[in-house]
Amino acid sequence: MPAATLRHLFGRVVVGCLLALASLLAPVAGAQVERLFDTDYVRADSLAAPAGLTAAWTEPQKKLRLYDKDTRLELEADSRDCRLDGLRLFLGEPAVAHRRTIYVSRIDRDRFLLPILNPRGIPGVVPQLRTIVIDPGHGGKDDGATNAKLRLREKAMALDVALRLEKLLKKAGYQVVLTRRKDTFVPLPLRPVHAKKVKADLFISIHFNAIENKAVTGIETYILTPQHQRSTSSDKRQPDDRIKQAGNDRDAWNAVLGFRMHRSLVRSFQAFDRGLKRARFAVLRDLPCPGILIEGGYLSNDVEARKIGTPEWRQKLAQTIAAGVTEYRAALNEARR
Numbered sequence: 001m002p003a004a005t006l007r008h009l010f011g012r013v014v015v016g017c018l019l020a021l022a023s024l025l026a027p028v029a030g031a032q033v034e035r036l037f038d039t040d041y042v043r044a045d046s047l048a049a050p051a052g053l054t055a056a057w058t059e060p061q062k063k064l065r066l067y068d069k070d071t072r073l074e075l076e077a078d079s080r081d082c083r084l085d086g087l088r089l090f091l092g093e094p095a096v097a098h099r100r101t102i103y104v105s106r107i108d109r110d111r112f113l114l115p116i117l118n119p120r121g122i123p124g125v126v127p128q129l130r131t132i133v134i135d136p137g138h139g140g141k142d143d144g145a146t147n148a149k150l151r152l153r154e155k156a157m158a159l160d161v162a163l164r165l166e167k168l169l170k171k172a173g174y175q176v177v178l179t180r181r182k183d184t185f186v187p188l189p190l191r192p193v194h195a196k197k198v199k200a201d202l203f204i205s206i207h208f209n210a211i212e213n214k215a216v217t218g219i220e221t222y223i224l225t226p227q228h229q230r231s232t233s234s235d236k237r238q239p240d241d242r243i244k245q246a247g248n249d250r251d252a253w254n255a256v257l258g259f260r261m262h263r264s265l266v267r268s269f270q271a272f273d274r275g276l277k278r279a280r281f282a283v284l285r286d287l288p289c290p291g292i293l294i295e296g297g298y299l300s301n302d303v304e305a306r307k308i309g310t311p312e313w314r315q316k317l318a319q320t321i322a323a324g325v326t327e328y329r330a331a332l333n334e335a336r337r
């Protein structure tokens with residue numbers, strides 16, 4: 001074998017060894033992107049430094065905890081469901097065990113987890129919070145969910161909570177606008193148009209749930225699905241996932257708002273935590289400001305519906321949503337500091 005070829009081969013072996021060494025060292029190198037399952041993934045512990053957390057296995061190769069004295073994020077391989085301070089949050093892509101650690105999708109890190117953990121790191125101008133639009137779900141010919149036995153209709157419950165919330169938010173000094181004040185039908189696409197017209201800084205849509213399985217109870221909070229991700233109810237990717245919606249400009253603040261509101265709701269009611277979820281609901285897609293949709297309980301469950309049917313419970317819901325707004329405002333203030 002000629003010396004040049006030998007040198008060439010030797011060179012390749014050295015380069016090969018160096019590459020192998022580099023790949024061994026790669027797990028400690030930080031935030032590089034890896035393509036897994038046709039998606040950009042990053043090491044979950046790349047969240048640790050910017051959020052001031054420490055990473056440790058709670059179950060090797062399966063469950064990773066990122067924590068400090070106040071915060072505990074639990075990630076699990078092959079699951080879209082994670083826990084932050086005990087609350088259930090849905091990621092857009094499952095966490096993955098890879099290279100002896102856990103990876104999360106880049107979008108989940110940058111547009112969801114990191115903004116929640118560290119609002120101060122969110123790039124761009126911090127949103128204002130002066131005008132709040134409250135959107136009572138359904139109305140007029142659209143009853144929404146119903147409980148015939150208890151004669152409860154979602155449209156009436158949602159409007160009642162909205163009017164109570166309006167009083168509380170006005171008292172706290174906000175400008176408040178409702179998308180409807182009476183039992184009238186408002187088409188879904190007009191609701192975000194309303195928010196645009198009044199230059200809303202925050203949009204809160206109020207709903208109640210129903211499902212065939214009458215045993216189901218609990219609270220869900222929805223934010224807009226980030227571009228290139230699946231909605232929580234979708235097992236497969238959809239062509240729509242690739243489309244950027246106007247509301248996607250505020251993914252990071254939607255995440256902060258969603259988390260803080262969901263925490264306020266689940267803790268106040270000690271309700272079953274059905275999770276902070278993502279959907280491309282018509283009322284969230286075209287918003288000019290951060291927004292959420294709250295499913296405040298199940299009218300299809302008689303025990304939960306009976307509670308929703310009382311003015312005291314609806315007042316508590318309005319107060320809890322107002323407290324969630326205060327928590328969101330605290331995050332905006334943290335980010336401005």
Ligand SMILES: [Zn+2]
Pocket residue numbers: 137138144145154207208
């Ligand atoms: Zn509804």
